[in-house]
Amino acid sequence: xxxxxxxxxxxxxxxxxxxxxxxxxxxxxxxxxxxxxxxxxxxxxxxxxxxxxxxxxxxxxxxxxxxxxxxxxxxxxxxxxxxxxxxxxxxxxxxxxxxxxxxxxxxxxxxxxx
Amino acid sequence: xxxxxxxxxxxxxxxxxxxxxxxxxxxxxxxxxxxxxxxxxxxxxxxxxxxxxxxxxxxxxxxxxxxxxxxxxxxxxxxxxxxxxxxxxxxxxxxxxxxxxxxxxxxxxxxx
Numbered sequence: 001x002x003x004x005x006x007x008x009x010x011x012x013x014x015x016x017x018x019x020x021x022x023x024x025x026x027x028x029x030x031x032x033x034x035x036x037x038x039x040x041x042x043x044x045x046x047x048x049x050x051x052x053x054x055x056x057x058x059x060x061x062x063x064x065x066x067x068x069x070x071x072x073x074x075x076x077x078x079x080x081x082x083x084x085x086x087x088x089x090x091x092x093x094x095x096x097x098x099x100x101x102x103x104x105x106x107x108x109x110x111x112x113x114x
Numbered sequence: 115x116x117x118x119x120x121x122x123x124x125x126x127x128x129x130x131x132x133x134x135x136x137x138x139x140x141x142x143x144x145x146x147x148x149x150x151x152x153x154x155x156x157x158x159x160x161x162x163x164x165x166x167x168x169x170x171x172x173x174x175x176x177x178x179x180x181x182x183x184x185x186x187x188x189x190x191x192x193x194x195x196x197x198x199x200x201x202x203x204x205x206x207x208x209x210x211x212x213x214x215x216x217x218x219x220x221x222x223x224x225x226x
Contacts, residue, residue: 004157033213042118043203043216056212091158101146101165101207103214105157 006106021077023092031095038088120204120217135189137204147187148205
């Protein structure tokens with residue numbers, strides 16, 4: 001596609017439910033990032049994928065959060081047993097390679113946990 | 115650890131006014147510095163960058179100079195337009211890690 005695509009754009013869920021957020025990066029981009037943007041906060045790094053290397057999961061806030069990237073392309077961020085503090089905009093970004101510093105962002109998924 | 119601190123908003127300016135959004139950073143080594151912009155309803159996009167001390171990044175009339183002595187990367191524009199209304203994020207890439215560090219964002223509204 002022409003840009004980074006994220007779905008859904010909005011997700012409302014009940015506390016305790018699991019959610020899956022999808023990111024489709026730009027074709028050929030080997031690096032993929034997930035960030036979280038909470039109200040009044042900066043972008044919080046969650047996880048980073050680079051090619052076939054083991055992902056950098058150092059930013060995941062708890063073991064309820066996990067992510068995978070299949071075939072070096074599409075990525076899914078899963079949040080289990082959602083809590084109200086998980087409410088935020090989840091942003092995905094990709095770049096051509098690790099040392100290419102220009103990130104291309106998707107429009108994000110607005111997650112609301114009631 | 116590495117971090118970015120940027121001026122809190124929101125900022126409201128009249129068209130053709132001068133804009134400064136302050137950004138300072140903390141980093142080990144020699145990071146690359148960026149400004150990203152998020153227009154209403156759109157994803158973040160790169161506005162400009164500088165990769166070494168004294169470099170000046172520029173784009174769309176915006177400028178920022180990498181100042182190592184003051185660890186700053188302030189964003190400036192001489193004459194803002196209504197179309198510049200957006201949220202601006204200062205960011206740092208540490209070259210040794212796997213992530214960008216972003217500031218909290220500064221919302222700019224330009225009124226006619």
